[in-house]
Amino acid sequence: MPDRTPVTVAGASGRMGAALRTLLHDHPTLRLGACLERSGHPWLSGGGPQGVPVTDDPAAALAVAPVVVDFTAPEASVAIARAAAARGAVHVIGTTGFDADTLAALVAAGQGAVSVRAGNMSLGVNLLVQLTRRVAAALGPEFDIEIIEAHHRAKRDAPSGTALMLGEAAAEGRGVALDTAAERARDGLCGPRADGAIGFAVVRGGDIVGEHDVVFAGPGERIVLRHMATDRTIFARGALKAADWALGRPAGDYDMLDVLGI
Numbered sequence: 001m002p003d004r005t006p007v008t009v010a011g012a013s014g015r016m017g018a019a020l021r022t023l024l025h026d027h028p029t030l031r032l033g034a035c036l037e038r039s040g041h042p043w044l045s046g047g048g049p050q051g052v053p054v055t056d057d058p059a060a061a062l063a064v065a066p067v068v069v070d071f072t073a074p075e076a077s078v079a080i081a082r083a084a085a086a087r088g089a090v091h092v093i094g095t096t097g098f099d100a101d102t103l104a105a106l107v108a109a110g111q112g113a114v115s116v117r118a119g120n121m122s123l124g125v126n127l128l129v130q131l132t133r134r135v136a137a138a139l140g141p142e143f144d145i146e147i148i149e150a151h152h153r154a155k156r157d158a159p160s161g162t163a164l165m166l167g168e169a170a171a172e173g174r175g176v177a178l179d180t181a182a183e184r185a186r187d188g189l190c191g192p193r194a195d196g197a198i199g200f201a202v203v204r205g206g207d208i209v210g211e212h213d214v215v216f217a218g219p220g221e222r223i224v225l226r227h228m229a230t231d232r233t234i235f236a237r238g239a240l241k242a243a244d245w246a247l248g249r250p251a252g253d254y255d256m257l258d259v260l261g262i
């Protein structure tokens with residue numbers, strides 16, 4: 001395959017890193033160019049993929065492969081954003097779990113990069129986001145909105161990035177701010193549901209890849225929009241589509257709705 005663009009996979013030894021490396025093996029336009037791991041990672045002293053550099057230095061990885069696909073952790077993504085901005089490189093960010101401060105740091109560090117960020121890179125979830133916005137806009141306040149997500153036992157952040165994307169879409173549809181509408185914890189004598197709340201519930205267990213329900217519960221009827229991921233390849237495929245799409249674009253912050261044109 002001639003002249004494929006080299007890609008840095010950040011967190012290459014992780015669950016998403018493995019899915020990305022598999023797809024890059026015979027991708028038509030992109031190839032694995034470098035692996036970025038944290039300092040002290042065993043792959044830095046051998047054992048990683050053969051024939052590509054493995055480094056803990058984002059700038060060194062980007063010097064070899066100036067498109068980085070990043071499914072790591074919030075602080076790591078901020079450091080990668082800084083290196084990507086310094087080179088005007090493409091930074092595809094799948095990492096979730098940003099709080100307000102780390103998200104602000106990410107956006108500030110990434111000025112000058114071509115950044116595509118989404119809490120979920122799959123086609124199905126991004127369609128679900130659009131549907132959620134439309135259904136929330138169509139239904140009145142007598143429909144209570146609840147978002148239920150389920151993931152594997154190793155997931156670190158909650159609610160999931162996807163659940164928060166769906167919450168944002170529901171809030172936009174309703175014309176409210178998610179920050180004020182979200183109900184993220186209920187325990188004990190917490191009283192009845194607040195009018196207009198957008199509730200979140202979280203399940204963790206086993207090897208669940210990722211499941212999301214958006215429930216619109218009204219008097220006498222209930223609408224449930226559901227996405228079920230059974231294979232991480234859907235996220236990796238979306239991330240590589242984003243990388244291909246971003247090449248040659250002007251610097252800026254994009255999301256998967258831009259990439260998919262939906």
Ligand SMILES: NC(=O)C1=CN([C@@H]2O[C@H](COP(=O)(O)OP(=O)(O)OC[C@H]3O[C@@H](n4cnc5c(N)ncnc54)[C@H](OP(=O)(O)O)[C@@H]3O)[C@@H](O)[C@H]2O)C=CC1
Nearest residue numbers: 011014015016037038071072076094095096119120121235
């Ligand atoms: N947007 C989307 O579509 C999706 C997003 N995600 C998100 O992607 C992230 C990763 O998920 P997953 O692959 O399951 O997690 P894993 O824990 O399996 O993988 C994360 C990888 O990142 C590495 N890492 C951590 N810190 C650094 C650092 N400073 N520099 C370089 N590498 C680092 C980890 O190394 P080590 O093991 O040494 O800590 C590990 O290899 C999560 O935030 C998850 O929510 C996941 C799936 C889809």
Ligand SMILES: O=C(O)C1=N[C@H](C(=O)O)C[C@H](O)C1
Nearest residue numbers: 096119120155160161162210
């Ligand atoms: O950590 C995961 O596994 C996933 N994380 C993303 C999220 O937080 O929504 C996307 C997907 O659901 C898998």
